[in-house]
Amino acid sequence: xxxxxxxxxxxxxxxxxxxxxxxxxxxxxxxxxxxxxxxxxxxxxxxxxxxxxxxxxxxxxxxxxxxxxxxxxxxxxxxxxxxxxxxxxxxxxxxxxxxxxxxxxxxxxxxxxxxxxxxxxxxxxxxxxxxxxxxxxxxxxxxxxxxxxxxxxxxxxxxxxxxxxxxxxxxxxxxxxxxxxxxxxxxxxxxxxxxxxxxxxxxxxxxxxxxxxxxxxxxxxxxxxxxxxxxxxxxxxxxxxxxxxxxxxx
Amino acid sequence: xxxxxxxxxxxxxxxxxxxxxxxxxxxxxxxxxxxxxxxxxxxxxxxxxxxxxxxxxxxxxxxxxxxxxxxxxxxxxxxxxxxxxxxxxxxxxxxxxxxxxxxxxxxxxxxxxxxxxxxxxxxxxxxxxxxxxxxxxxxxxxxxxxxxxxxxxxxxxxxxxxxxxxxxxxxxxxxxxxxxxxxxxxxxxxxxxxxxxxxxxxxxxxxxxxxxxxxxxxxxxxxxxxxxxxxxxxxxxxxxxxxxxxxxxxxxxxxxxxxxxxxxxxxxxxxxxxxxxxxxxxxxxxxxxxxxxxxxxxxxxxxxxxxxxxxxxxxxxxxxxxxxxxxxxxxxxxxxxxxxxxxxxxxxxxxxxxxxxxxxxxxxxxxxxxxxxxxxxxxxxxxxxxxxxxxxxxxxxxxxxxxxxxxxxxxxxxxxxxxxxxxxxxxxxxxxxxxxxxxxxxxxxxxxxxxxxxxxxxxxxxxxxxxxxxxxxxxxxxxxxx
Numbered sequence: 001x002x003x004x005x006x007x008x009x010x011x012x013x014x015x016x017x018x019x020x021x022x023x024x025x026x027x028x029x030x031x032x033x034x035x036x037x038x039x040x041x042x043x044x045x046x047x048x049x050x051x052x053x054x055x056x057x058x059x060x061x062x063x064x065x066x067x068x069x070x071x072x073x074x075x076x077x078x079x080x081x082x083x084x085x086x087x088x089x090x091x092x093x094x095x096x097x098x099x100x101x102x103x104x105x106x107x108x109x110x111x112x113x114x115x116x117x118x119x120x121x122x123x124x125x126x127x128x129x130x131x132x133x134x135x136x137x138x139x140x141x142x143x144x145x146x147x148x149x150x151x152x153x154x155x156x157x158x159x160x161x162x163x164x165x166x167x168x169x170x171x172x173x174x175x176x177x178x179x180x181x182x183x184x185x186x187x188x189x190x191x192x193x194x195x196x197x198x199x200x201x202x203x204x205x206x207x208x209x210x211x212x213x214x215x216x217x218x219x220x221x222x223x224x225x226x227x228x229x230x231x232x233x234x235x236x237x238x239x240x241x242x243x244x245x246x247x248x249x250x
Numbered sequence: 251x252x253x254x255x256x257x258x259x260x261x262x263x264x265x266x267x268x269x270x271x272x273x274x275x276x277x278x279x280x281x282x283x284x285x286x287x288x289x290x291x292x293x294x295x296x297x298x299x300x301x302x303x304x305x306x307x308x309x310x311x312x313x314x315x316x317x318x319x320x321x322x323x324x325x326x327x328x329x330x331x332x333x334x335x336x337x338x339x340x341x342x343x344x345x346x347x348x349x350x351x352x353x354x355x356x357x358x359x360x361x362x363x364x365x366x367x368x369x370x371x372x373x374x375x376x377x378x379x380x381x382x383x384x385x386x387x388x389x390x391x392x393x394x395x396x397x398x399x400x401x402x403x404x405x406x407x408x409x410x411x412x413x414x415x416x417x418x419x420x421x422x423x424x425x426x427x428x429x430x431x432x433x434x435x436x437x438x439x440x441x442x443x444x445x446x447x448x449x450x451x452x453x454x455x456x457x458x459x460x461x462x463x464x465x466x467x468x469x470x471x472x473x474x475x476x477x478x479x480x481x482x483x484x485x486x487x488x489x490x491x492x493x494x495x496x497x498x499x500x501x502x503x504x505x506x507x508x509x510x511x512x513x514x515x516x517x518x519x520x521x522x523x524x525x526x527x528x529x530x531x532x533x534x535x536x537x538x539x540x541x542x543x544x545x546x547x548x549x550x551x552x553x554x555x556x557x558x559x560x561x562x563x564x565x566x567x568x569x570x571x572x573x574x575x576x577x578x579x580x581x582x583x584x585x586x587x588x589x590x591x592x593x594x595x596x597x598x599x600x601x602x603x604x605x606x607x608x609x610x611x612x613x614x615x616x617x618x619x620x621x622x623x624x625x626x627x628x629x630x631x632x633x634x635x636x637x638x639x640x641x642x643x644x645x646x647x648x649x650x651x652x653x654x655x656x657x658x659x660x661x662x663x664x665x666x667x668x669x670x671x672x673x674x675x676x677x678x679x680x681x682x683x684x685x686x687x688x689x690x691x692x693x694x695x696x697x698x699x700x701x702x703x704x705x706x707x708x709x710x711x712x713x714x715x716x717x718x719x720x721x722x723x724x725x726x727x728x729x730x731x732x
Contacts, residue, residue, distance in 0.1 A: 048687050052679075076689040088684040092702025101698060102688040109689070141702065162688065 001026045001197050002047075002067075002166060007058035009046045016042040018222030019058070024166070027194045031208055031233060032201045034219035035241040040201045041085060043219070044170040048082040049075045062166070076102075077109040079165030079196075083155040083172050090142040095154065096124070098142050099161050106162065127160040131187035149180035156187040167191070168199045173207035185210030205237035218244055276333035282306065285437055288333045292406050292440070295413060305426035305436030312430045318593040319622040319654055322562050325500050325535065332438045332471070394454070401446040402457055405473050408444035415446055419477055423506040423543045423570070431502040431537040431564075435471045439504070442473035447482040447513075456712050458487040472503040478513035480546075487715055489520040499524075499534045501560075507542030509549035511573065515542060516552045518711050520719050522726075523559035530589025530618075533561025540567035544576030544602075552579040553596065554710045556719040558726040561590060566624065568597035571605035571633075578607040581707040583719075585700075585726050586619035586651070595625035595656075600633040600666070609640040612704050615651035622654040629666040636666045644674040645703055647696070697724045 007020040016039045024030055034040050046053050047060065049072030060067040067075060090098070104114055115123075128135060133153050143151050152172055159167055169188065173181055188211050192198060200211060208216075208230060216232040217224045220241070225248050226232065236244070276287050285306055289299040314324055395402050401412060408416050426436035447453055478484055501523070507515050517540075526533025536559075542551035553567035569578030580596035598607035607627065615621040621644065629636045644653030655672050677699055685695035700723055701708065711719055 048683075050683055071691075072683065072686040073689055073691045076687050082687050084684065084687075088678075088680050090681055090684070090699060090702055092705035093698050098685075098688070098690075098698065101694060102685075102690050105691065105694065106689040158688065 001063060003061040005059050005061075007043075007046070007060060008056045009042060009053045010056055011042070011053050015056070016053075016222055017046065020219075020222070020224060022217065022224060024197050024199065026165075026197055028215065029192065029198045029200065029211065029213045031213035031216045031230075032199060032219055032224075033203065033205075033216060033233060033236060035245075036203070038219045039222045040203075040219050041170055044082055044168045044199075044201055047075075047168060048072060048080060073105070074109070076162075077106045081159050081162055081164030081167045083152075083159060083167065083169040085171040085174065087143050087146075087151040087155055089144045089146075091144050093142050095138045095140065095142055095157075099124075099158065102158075102162060123161065127157060130190055131156050131160050132183050133157045148175040149177065152176060152184055153180065153187075156184055156191075160187065160191055165196050166199070167196065168201065170201045171203065172200070173202055173204065181207065182210060205233045208233045220244055220248055275331050278331050279328045280306075280330065280332060280438065284332055288438060288440060291333060292409075294409055297413075297417065298409055301420075301426065302437050305433050306438075308427045309430070309433035309437055312427075312433055314430050318564055318624070319620065319656070320562050320564060320591040320593050322535065322591070327434075330500060333440055398451050398454065399448040400451060400453055401444065403444055405439070405442035405444050405475065408475070412444070412446070415477065416444070416475070419475055419506070419508055420473075421506075423508060423541050424504050424539050429539060432504050432539040435473060435502045435504045435539070439471040439473040442475075442503070444474070445476040445484065445486065447476075447478045447484045449479040450481045451479075452482065453484040456485050456487050458489070470499070470501045470503070472501075474503070474505040475508075476506070476515055476517070477508045478510060478515050478549075480511045480513060482510075483514045485516040485518070485712055487518050487520075487712060489522070489715070489718070500537070501534055502537045503539070505538070505540040505567075507551055509542065509544050509551050509576075511546035512548045514550045514552075516712075517542070517554070517567070518715055519553075519555040519557070520711075520715055520722060521555065521557045521559050521563075522722055524561075525559050525588065525590045526561040528588050528617075530561065533590070534559065535562045536560040536565065537562075538565040540565065541570065541597075542568070542578075543570040544573045544578065544605075546573040546576075547602070548575050548577075549573050550577040550579075552577075552581075552710070554579075554581040554707065555583070555594075556704075556707070556711070556715075556722065557582070557584040557592060557594060558722055560592075563590075563592040563594050565594045566596055568599070568626075569607065570599045570601065571607065571636075572601045573605075574602040575604045575606075576602055577605070579710075580607075580609045580611070580625075581710045582611045583614070583704045583707045583723070584612070584621055584623075585614040585723065586616070586621045587726065588617040588619060590617075590619040592620070593622040593624055595623045597626040598628070598638060600627075600629045600636040600638070603632070603634045604636070605633055606637045607639075609638070609642070610706050611640075611642045612707055613642075613644045613653055614647070614700055614703070615644065615653050616647035618650045620652040620654070622656060624656040624658075626658040626660070627668055627670075628660045629663050629668065631662045633663050634665050636663065636668075638666075638668045640668075640670045642670075642672045643703070644672075645700070646674065646676045 002024040004020050004022040007017055008015060009017040020043060032040055046055060055068055100120060107114055128138060137150055137154060143154060146154060172184060176184060185207060200213060213230050216228055216230060218226040225244060276284055282303060285302050289302060424432050426433055445457060476486060507517060509515050523534035523536060544551055551569045557563055567580060571578050578598050584592045584594050586592050595611060596609055609625055611623045613621040613623055623642045627638045642655050646653055653674055657670055659668055661668060681699055682692060682695050701720055708716055708719055
């Protein structure tokens with residue numbers, strides 16, 4: 001589904017990603033871990049198409065298309081979803097209106113008929129129950145005045161509504177208490193299928209107690225320095241990132 | 251962002267076209283002869299001519315104001331045609347009699363009179379007094395209104411048919427010597443709307459006037475007077491678009507509102523005059539004096555405006571809160587782009603006890619434009635327990651435009667509570683990217699964000715206008731993003 005080859009990217013002339021290689025197949029869950037400043041969020045931003053980052057080398061193939069040539073909105077329409085580490089507030093724009101617009105744009109791009117209002121509302125209700133998000137949050141302005149946990153849950157709700165093929169969760173567990181973490185993880189697990197893939201970017205292992213990854217990668221200094229099974233995450237938890245650093249620098 | 255703005259700048263004015271209607275015009279220039287010509291053309295009584303001449307003589311002693319945060323080449327008042335009327339002079343009985351050219355114009359604007367008439371059968375009805383240039387061509391729904399004793403007609407007709415009311419109220423809120431442009435209007439106004447709601451009557455429909463500036467180089471000097479008697483209620487809509495022009499067009503209107511005891515007047519405007527081209531050439535100069543008075547207790551006047559057009563906007567719809575417990579409101583969205591300049595706001599003059607006012611102003615600036623909010627809240631000595639809440643927000647698109655806030659607060663009574671909040675924000679790259687990441691392109695994203703930002707004002711508009719205003723915001727910002 002996604003093949004990243006020797007990806008280099010920089011911001012303001014500073015190189016952050018220094019040759020990433022990664023292969024993600026449909027149905028898989030990958031966890032990307034690493035210390036602060038290793039380039040985890042940059043990788044997510046580059047895949048989503050944030051224009052501040054300049055890709056200087058390498059390629060990214062997504063279902064056979066050159067992803068790097070697509071505008072951010074077209075990547076989203078092709079099924080790439082980014083759950084933001086810091087979801088943005090848009091005052092005065094209701095979640096309902098926002099999602100209706102997004103779905104209508106995505107369907108238009110795919111040449112699909114527009115959804116009837118009734119079907120849209122039914123879908124909202126279903127997904128809202130699926131990811132256990134409060135109904136009142138949905139009718140409010142996007143993320144405005146939401147708590148940290150509510151914002152993260154809203155991201156998962158949007159993900160449920162947009163039914164992406166590749167979801168990238170950027171530090172979705174940060175700032176969540178244990179109950180919120182469980183709810184968010186449940187949502188992700190329910191949305192997981194044989195037709196989509198998930199990338200979980202996280203600093204801590206604890207989210208992986210709830211969402212079990214097929215692969216764990218350690219990102220350090222702009223490169224994936226180690227890959228393994230879910231046990232790698234436990235190993236990291238136990239020894240900290242220092243031993244990876246020591247290993248790499250040795 | 252800059253790409254975005256470049257594209258926006260390249261969007262042409264959607265409503266620019268010229269209709270070929272023969273005009274019956276006065277020669278260019280302004281002097282007592284011209285004023286006598288206008289008055290004679292309109293068969294006015296002597297008192298009206300005297301009023302005009304007095305205003306004109308006063309105007310001659312005045313200077314064009316320059317305190318506003320706007321820069322423009324001052325118009326040559328001798329190079330303006332002060333009177334022009336479409337040729338059809340007879341009173342039209344039905345839509346079939348309207349000049350087909352004119353109907354086509356309305357079609358292009360998307361305001362079909364037929365549609366308006368058809369709507370008359372259903373709940374939401376809009377009575378429309380269509381003004382093309384200076385003469386009222388068609389007044390609809392007059393009979394329905396007449397049954398309730400409501401008078402809704404052109405100003406010219408009111409002078410003929412209801413002289414006592416006109417003489418009593420005209421200039422009672424905006425004296426003819428009030429300011430340079432009000433004095434000019436008082437001297438040369440050609441037509442406008444007049445509305446009188448009798449005691450205890452709730453106007454059964456939204457009243458609406460569409461203004462258009464037609465003949466080339468014709469100044470537009472409208473005059474509107476709305477009187478709401480005790481316990482009455484009226485909602486008035488005003489909207490306008492103008493054809494594309496090379497030379498600047500001057501517009502100096504005067505609107506006066508009078509609300510008696512317990513009466514309510516809601517005045518809504520959607521203004522989309524030609525803003526000039528992307529170099530800032532042409533466009534309408536809009537110098538308007540709008541003021542209402544809450545004459546007695548519990549009266550309420552509410553101004554709502556969505557301003558997207560004009561090269562220059564100079565406009566401060568105000569409320570004098572004379573009656574105890576009276577209420578004044580001002581809700582405004584002003585969008586400027588390219589080289590547009592807007593200096594707009596309100597004045598809330600608290601005189602009566604327990605008076606309340608609310609000001610919500612939302613400015614959106616793009617391109618090289620300048621957008622200023624200027625507002626005065628005055629609490630007079632006797633205005634015990636007066637309350638004011640003001641919120642002035644500015645939204646910037648790009649880094650070439652300007653947003654300015656000039657709040658003036660004068661408090662002479664220490665029981666007053668006055669709150670003022672102001673924010674300035676930029677449409678953030680973060681917000682745009684968030685929308686894009688959900689599959690929404692830049693243009694739609696900007697429209698969503700701006701509509702959300704203006705929601706508190708748009709929600710004040712009557713249904714008929716809310717949709718139109720949203721569309722207008724979208725059109726005004728169309729192409730503004732790459």
